Amino acid sequence: MQAYHYLNQDPEVNIAPFPYPLYHQASGASAEGKLAFTVQVLKEVSALFEEDDGSSPWQEVTMEHFLNVVNKQADELQLCVGNPRRPNRRLHVYFKRLSNSVFGQMGHSAEAWELIRREIKLHLIRADHLVSSLFVSN
Template identity: 60%
Template sequence: MLTGVFCALLLLCLYSSGSSLSCRWIDHKFRDYSENSLDLLEMMADHDSTEDAGENTVAFPHHLYSQASAASAEDKVAFTVQVLREVCALFEEDDSSSSWEEKTLENFLNVVNRQADQLHSCIGSHKKRNRRLHMFFKRLSHNVLGQMGHSARAWELIRQEVRAHLLAADQLVASVLTSN
């Protein structure tokens, strides 16, 4: 009898420690990494660029973030991981015309990749990728970078768009923290 109770308690402890709600990295490190990535992204800004965004932008997918915010904590984290991975993939395109220093981009990608890896470790199982989010980033790449020839202006638009995504993803993770 006592062994059965002990085993049940042990399983309960193991299960709860593996859930995203008790992920120590989210509780203690995510905010620091998030602020660092936003600071690096700001350092990459092209302050000489004053052109209007014009018709080459893609509408921000507010509906996808709304759906994610209504999901479970684990699904919010999985969505955030995908956002971070999509951001990294976007910045791995030809950025030779961008205005930022290569070392700053490298540091930014390292921080974002570390965020994605650590958040992914908080997810109990492999989550299915959100196809609509993936398609949004593909359209962003095609409609902004592709059509504008990977120009410095295109990269500045991408940088601004990515900032909005990082802020929205940060809000998702913050909602996981407040629900603990």
């Protein structure tokens, strides 16, 4: 299994590679650790999409609905995490680099938002697998 995956096929745009090692590390964490990591992913996703300056190709109501769902999930999962945990710095840096690399190189164009959408979709799938692993019966 490769450690990093590039969603971008355009050699002119260098985006941060998907952080598979961080998800692998989180998969070995305690249940609380998995939930805390997932909460951070959701909060980072929300922060990324809140950068929208109105140039994304999605309708405003669609974006609001998506952010409401993501924030509600993060808030409800946070209730399952006992003590507040310090955020994973490497995950935070990854999301900052993703934002800076895509929006910095492409602006807030429709193409940039499509790259972000595909990357976030992969994050949401991985986060779902992480949380779902808590419900696997032995």
